[in-house]
Amino acid sequence: MKPLARLRLDREGRAAVLEANSSLGLEGTNLPCAALVQGQDPFGRPLCPRCPVQRELRRGAYRASTPLLAKGRRLRCQGYREKDGFVVELYPERAEPPDLLLELSRLTQHLLQNPENFPSALEEFLKVLRLALGMEASELFLIDPEGHHLILTAYEGLHREAFLERPWFQLGEGYPGIVALHREPLFTHTLGEDPRYLRQKVKQLGYQTYVCYPLELPQGLIGVLNLASRDPEVDHEEVLETLSRIGPLFASTLYTLLTRLGEVGLQALHQHLYRGEISEARLSFLREIRRLTQATGVRVAARGGERWEVGLVPSCAMRDCPAWKGLVVGHKNGLPPCPEAQGRPRICLPLWARGEVVATATLFHARPLKPATRPAAPALWFSRLAVPFLFPSPNQEKADSPELEVYALGRFHLRYRGKELSPKSFGRGGAYQLFKYFLAHKDRALYVDELCETLWPDLPLDRARQELYTLVYHLRKTLPGIVEREGEYYRLKLPEDRFLDFERFEELMRKADLEEGLSAFKTLRQALDLYKGPLFGDDPYGEWTEVERNYLQDRALAGLLRLGELAEALGYVEVAKEAYARALKLEPYLEDAQRRLALLKG
Incomplete structure (x- = not known):
């Protein structure tokens, strides 16, 4: 049935009349919809100023409707979301059913x-x-x-x-x-x-x-x-x-x-896996599930007992969850009961790969969902392509987290055997700082007295040496075998199974140096995604890392300028703008970047 009137609303609620029956008297342009329609509720009170249709559409509904009185006629106001606003249609109260295909x-x-x-x-x-x-x-x-x-x-x-x-x-x-x-x-x-x-x-x-x-x-x-x-x-x-x-x-x-959804779930992993960030891939995957299901927290558990969590996640001591048998488990509402729920809304899902349950996912919500299984199907379909990469079979390439993961470009943080380590994990904050110093000089043998003079210039040499030996002891206790002593020298001994973001950044930059065109463009984007800030950016006054920090920043700056040029040549204008803008954040007075960005903005 054709509506009596169709209005297009912008995000602020200003209406443009697309078509309207003359009897409704909808006249005016760029007016608020409430001023144009002037609808009332069944008791004669103004309804449009508190429009329930716009309220529901703004909250995310794709469709909303309400009865109203306008110009003495009983109507139904029906609204839909559009990309840049809403479309509102007015029908007689007893209109024919809507076109279901539409x-x-x-x-x-x-x-x-x-x-x-x-x-x-x-x-x-x-x-x-x-x-x-x-x-x-x-x-x-x-x-x-x-x-x-x-x-x-x-x-x-x-x-x-x-x-x-x-x-x-x-x-x-x-x-x-x-x-x-x-x-x-x-x-x-x-x-x-x-x-x-x-x-x-x-x-x-x-x-x-x-x-x-x-x-x-x-x-x-x-x-x-x-x-x-x-x-x-x-x-x-x-x-x-x-x-x-x-x-x-x-x-x-x-x-x-x-x-x-499955493709999006796989994309959440792909970029991190390509850069070697296994743990970051898993956490990104969990964050996407949380966003999709609007959960307050998500936990994924693997067969080996490893767990990854994001958000507010209550503890769970259960080892033989029915989800491992392929069941969907939850709190009340017809699901097999979870003995660990303790009244808190949750749902446990089996994650399948290669015909078997390889992990379980638990979604936590602030309020009970109705139905309790409401987020289950979207979460399972979202996970289906990504799970085989997260939990490969023994015959596939191992996808476990590296033994040591270090993220030093920007905010510094590290994981050892999948566990996040903080300064407290080292027993002494100085041991944490000493590890950062060793990382900045990872390819050098460091003379004991040189270390003492650099790190404790105001202490007598004997006391400085004692402090160094103590910190090395705590460092080795937290990260076994990480430091070797060779006479009067110390050397960092990194495990083969490792991920250092600045090391991976340099590898990708060297690879891009040997490439051209689209191949170089893709590699540069991967490398520059790793550059989230200066080396040890949360230690801005660490003079001990100034040389390496400046070198990596120069590499990033040159990479951003080249990325912008490649993006322009390939027709990716927005990527080029972003690259030049990032370059100017690193070097605000870089004339080449200023000129190229100004030209692209017109």
């Missing part, structure tokens, strides 16, 4: 730009679908990437708690599992008498009509869409006809989005 198109466009809104946007679409078909409840089960379970990802309608009695099913189990197994629709008008339906609370509430439809593509099943009503006279043929019309597009939309 709604699907809007949903797809929204989710491609905002994947973190996946479950909430699906629920809004389910509401539109349910109301259009005259049903009381709608739910979407998505299949996990391994094809073991159907996971309730979105629910919209009445009696939510009853439908959440069982939020996941194995293939062949219950209505969703049967439909997933046979790939054919299933319906009934006598739900209360059907033993195949396993949620008893739904039966007790008197639901009679239940339609279960497979969402299938040539690649396979992606999920199952269900609609329910207490009315046994619902025309199931009309429902099935509508689902057959929108089903292929809905399945394609879901498959595209979920596959894209």
Whole structure:
């Protein structure tokens, strides 16, 4: 049905009239939407100044609507997100159901730009679908990437708690599992008498009509869409006809989005893995899962007992979690109970690779989710391509963290055998500082008296030597074998299995020196991504590292100028601007960078 009016709103709520029925009297340009429409709620109070449609759209919804009174007419205001603002449409209160294919198109466009809104946007679409078909409840089960379970990802309608009695099913189990197994629709008008339906609370509430439809593509099943009503006279043929019309597009939309999530998950690892930053790759992966699922904390545990955590993560002493057996475990709401939950909302997911569970992921939330499995399917699809790289089989290249990881470009921090070390880890803060000095001179043998004169110029030589011996003792205690004594000299002995960001930076810069064109461009970007600041940037007055610090900064500066030139030649204007801007942060009066940046900005 054609709307009575269409308005385009910018981010500040100023409206431009695209089309409007003359009876609504929508006149004016660049006015706030509230001043233009002047809508009221059913009690005659001003509604537009506190517009619920704009409020929900600003919070991330792709679609929102509200009834209102305008010019004495009962209308429905309906809004959608657009890239740079919103589109608002006004319909008669009793308008025809919306075009579901158009709604699907809007949903797809929204989710491609905002994947973190996946479950909430699906629920809004389910509401539109349910109301259009005259049903009381709608739910979407998505299949996990391994094809073991159907996971309730979105629910919209009445009696939510009853439908959440069982939020996941194995293939062949219950209505969703049967439909997933046979790939054919299933319906009934006598739900209360059907033993195949396993949620008893739904039966007790008197639901009679239940339609279960497979969402299938040539690649396979992606999920199952269900609609329910207490009315046994619902025309199931009309429902099935509508689902057959929108089903292929809905399945394609879901498959595209979920596959894209897996690609994004892999991209979160790729750049770090290429640079050799194994631990950073894992932490980046966890941060992306946390953002996608809007969790307060995420923990991933491997078979060997290693754990990686981001955010607020409660402790867990459980060793034999049911998730290792392929189950989805959580706190209440129909999932197998987690004995470690202690009332805190959490969900534990199995991470599969090569046909076996190779790790478990636990998501923590501040409030219980409804359904509890809401973030499970997006998290599993996000992880599916990345997990084999994080947890390779014995026949694959080892992906364990290096024995020693040092990040000294910018803020200094290090990990030893996967554990983050702080100054307190060395027993003496001076031992931590001494390690930094050794790193700055990692290819040199350091004479004992030279070390004493440099580090403690005001102390007598005997006392300075005693201080040095003490600090070396603490350093060796924390990092066994890291320092060797050769007569009156000390030498840093780094393990073969190591990652030093400044060492890797120099390797990549030397590689780029030998390359041209696109190959050099890619290598330079990898190298310069490692340069996050001066060597030991949190020690700005450390004269002992000045020579090496200046050398690396000069290398970065030359690399940024060359990157800008290559980017211009390849047509990557924004990358060139960024490169020249970074160069000017390192050297504010660099005329070449100033000139090139000014030309690119026009």
